[in-house]
Amino acid sequence: MAKKGVSSDTSHLYDGKVVRAAAPSRKKLAAKMTSSQELPDDAIPEVHIPSFVESLFGGPLVPKMKFLPADKMVQTLQMLSGAVMILLGVLTWIVTPVSGTVWFAAADLIGAEFLGLGIHLLILLVALGCGFWGIFSRDSRFLLASYVLFILISLRFASSKVTFEWVEFDDGLIQKVLLVTYAVLLVMYIELTNGVVRFSMLDTSIRTGEVYVMNVKKVLNKYHISLVVTPLIAAGVAAITLMFKDIIADFVGLFSEISATRLEESVELESVYGVALGTMIVFLIVAVVFAANVPGRIQKIRENAD
Amino acid sequence: MAWSRKSAMFGSLAIALYLLGLTLRNHQLVTVAVVLLSFLTWAALRASHADVAASGRRMEERTEEEAGVSLSRLSAMRKLSSARVFEDGEVDVTLRIQNHSPLSKVLEVRDSLPEVMRIKKGANYILMELGPRRETLIEYTVECPLRGFYTIGPVCIRIQDSFGLFHKEKELHVYDDFLVFPKTEDLKDAFVKSKVPKIFTGAVNIRQPGPGSEFYNLREYIAGDPMKAINWAATARSGGKMMVNERERDAVSDIILILDSRAVSETGPVSRNSLVYGTRAAASLASFFLSRRDSVGLVVYGDEVLSVDRDTGKKQLYVILTKLAGAMARGETPLQVVTNRILPHINKGSPIIILSCLEDDSTIVNAVRDLRARHFDTTILSPSSLEFEFDARRLDRTGYEVLKTERDILISELRGLGAFVMDWEPDMLLATALSGARGF
Structure with missing residues (x-):
């Protein structure tokens, strides 16, 4: 038993003594599980909250605006966007006369019509410049500015007349075809430039390992097919609405020649309100298709087909 | 139907141009609006969202089938390499996605990970074309920097039109739990010893000399040591000094x-x-x-x-x-x-x-x-x-x-x-x- 005031261990017994100790064998087993005590630098993930413009262009894909150099797919889209933009610029110049615009009215008021024309041309050139810069630097802010300017230039009071100030077309059909082509090109320009940004995001995400893409070619093929099919369908629908007067007259003509002639000569149907009526009818049919769940039913049949 | 911001922009732009076109009696604006609307309508038709729109029911009332015909025949399974790791350890995840439908699909698949996890190899976000009645394996490795109970899942699947205008999402409720233990440091020496060891049958040793069975060390003889403890061989080698074996105390701390x-x-x-x-x-x-x-x-x-x-x-x-x-x-x-x-x-x-x-x-x-x-x-x-x-x-x-x-x-x-x-x-x-x- 240890004495009071003396440590209960046996260390005092070794004072001045030679001790040769063998290490206990289990010491080797002690604390085998090892790892570094260092804390991970990036244990807390960085959360990137996309800005409005980023999310507008990114869609549901990973929004990231710092891109790696463009790959072949993106370069092709850039070239295509550039070509569409030039065509759009030319068509905009043809189908959008300066008369009826605010700047023309203002210039006319001060007796300097050329100023109105100058502003008109300037808007178009700035739209093209912003578009070029936006496409090749893949900067969505410039692309947005370009869209706004392309739309701004077409805001004019037109009195329901399709007038091309720079080129004269007597044939109404050619006018309508040009108008539809212009509209399709504008929408395709928006879509293609959007595609440049979207695929740049995707490409960057693939190359940085954030996203992995399987069967890239098939995925891209579907996009390419859509780029061809969708404008054709949109152009078809737009042509139907623009030529609604002729279609309705032909249809009514099956039952009554006189009514058909009256419809053909109708000023209201020729005007923009005729187009509105056509649009209403076309989209009413589309609404019925949606209400009857036709696409869903078709999809269901296709999914269940063995 | 889930609209993206892009489709919302297209939709509002189309309506605005349509109304402006009617106000300004401008064919050009109306035509652009019609093309935009057609574009949107076609994308919506292609994305097959009409079932939800037509049902007239709220999102939470949807049945599995109504949640998307196109997504209803997809399934997922996940396998983890380990259910228990130490901090900074890695877990290999294998996700199997199966398409039971006779149609091929372009899918975005994201396997939901806890925020603190870091992807070391591979990706948990995949864009893929999955052929009819095909399956694919997605493999990635995550690093677990912080201790805790974690769950991987659900698997989020998104299908969308080519232009990214509309999308439909579905969560496949496949969950896998795993545990991240705090990492340990190698402690080389015993700093803490019990002064009052607990002795019981079958006890293991504590690093202190005392009555026990296992050899602990050699020391010089001290008066009172039992004779049976004397190590005669060591005594002979030590040049006349009497050496005794010391044993470890059978005890635990x-x-x-x-x-x-x-x-x-x-x-x-x-x-x-x-x-x-x-x-x-x-x-x-x-x-x-x-x-x-x-x-x-x-x-x-x-x-x-x-x-x-x-x-x-x-x-x-x-x-x-x-x-x-x-x-x-x-x-x-x-x-x-x-x-x-x-x-x-x-x-x-x-x-x-x-x-x-x-x-x-x-x-x-x-x-x-x-x-x-x-x-x-x-x-x-x-x-x-x-x-x-x-x-x-x-x-x-x-x-x-x-x-x-x-x-x-x-x-x-x-x-x-x-x-x-x-x-x-x-x-x-x-x-x-x-x-x-x-x-x-």
Whole structure:
């Protein structure tokens, strides 16, 4: 038993003594599980909250605006966007006369019509410049500015007349075809430039390992097919609405020649309100298709087909 | 039907141009609006969202089938390489996606991961074309930097039109749980020894000389040593000095780890705070003592007092590690409540190691006084949240100095009671901190 005031261990017994100790064998087993005590630098993930413009262009894909150099797919889209933009610029110049615009009215008021024309041309050139810069630097802010300017230039009071100030077309059909082509090109320009940004995001995400893409070619093929099919369908629908007067007259003509002639000569149907009526009818049919769940039913049949 | 911002922009632009076109009697604007609307309509038709739109029911009322015909025949399975890893460990995830439909699909698949996980290899976000009645394997590796209970899943699948105008999402409720244990540090020496070992049948050894069966060391003969302990061969070699064999005492040491997991212990950055350090230290100590065949118990106190009964062996290590992995910073139970509750159940003299930031608890001094009064070998390892806060620049110099002084006074007071106290700074290794605490 240890004495009071003396440590209960046996260390005092070794004072001045030679001790040769063998290490206990289990010491080797002690604390085998090892790892570094260092804390991970990036244990807390960085959360990137996309800005409005980023999310507008990114869609549901990973929004990231710092891109790696463009790959072949993106370069092709850039070239295509550039070509569409030039065509759009030319068509905009043809189908959008300066008369009826605010700047023309203002210039006319001060007796300097050329100023109105100058502003008109300037808007178009700035739209093209912003578009070029936006496409090749893949900067969505410039692309947005370009869209706004392309739309701004077409805001004019037109009195329901399709007038091309720079080129004269007597044939109404050619006018309508040009108008539809212009509209399709504008929408395709928006879509293609959007595609440049979207695929740049995707490409960057693939190359940085954030996203992995399987069967890239098939995925891209579907996009390419859509780029061809969708404008054709949109152009078809737009042509139907623009030529609604002729279609309705032909249809009514099956039952009554006189009514058909009256419809053909109708000023209201020729005007923009005729187009509105056509649009209403076309989209009413589309609404019925949606209400009857036709696409869903078709999809269901296709999914269940063995 | 889920609209993207792009489709919303197209839709509102189309309506605006249509109305402007009618107002300005401008064919051009109306035509652009019609083309935009056609574009949107076609994309919506292609994305097959009409089923939801036509049902007239709210989202939460949708049945699985209505949630999307196109997504209804997809399934997922997941396999993890391990259900238990240590911090900074890696888990290989294999996700199998199956398309039971006769149609090929372009899918975006994202396997939901906890925020703190980092992808080491591969990707959990895949864009793919999955052929009819095909399946594919997605493999990726995640690194787990912080302890805890984690769940991987659900698998989010999105199908959208080519232009990204509309999309439909579905969550496949495939979940896999796994556990990340706090990482342990190699402790080379035994710093803490019981002065009052517990002896029982089948006991294992404690590193102290005494009556036992296993050889411990050789020493010179001291009067009173039994004759049978004399090592004659060693005596012959030592040139006349009488040498005796010393044996290890058959016993185990009860070591109690007390971890502070009160809300205040999480003060500081997510990966550098008192609780993170405390759990790592507790894991390292438990691993060390258990490998030394001591008996280790754990008490975690926060909003309640949770304890793991003393035991030995590898199973006990995993019980302790699991408890540590789940320790959450909650509540404000004072230390004295813990000591009052556990003291009657601990063998007198057992080493007690307290891992606490020593903040916001007025009972610490009394609790330690009680422990010392009962001759418990008390060691306090205190990760300093002041350092974490100061390093993260959340505390100014003056505030730091004032709080540091208060802390130093408290530590001095605790040392005055006979406890080994270590002010554990963030960059200090646990072994160094323990050495400091024990005065080595």
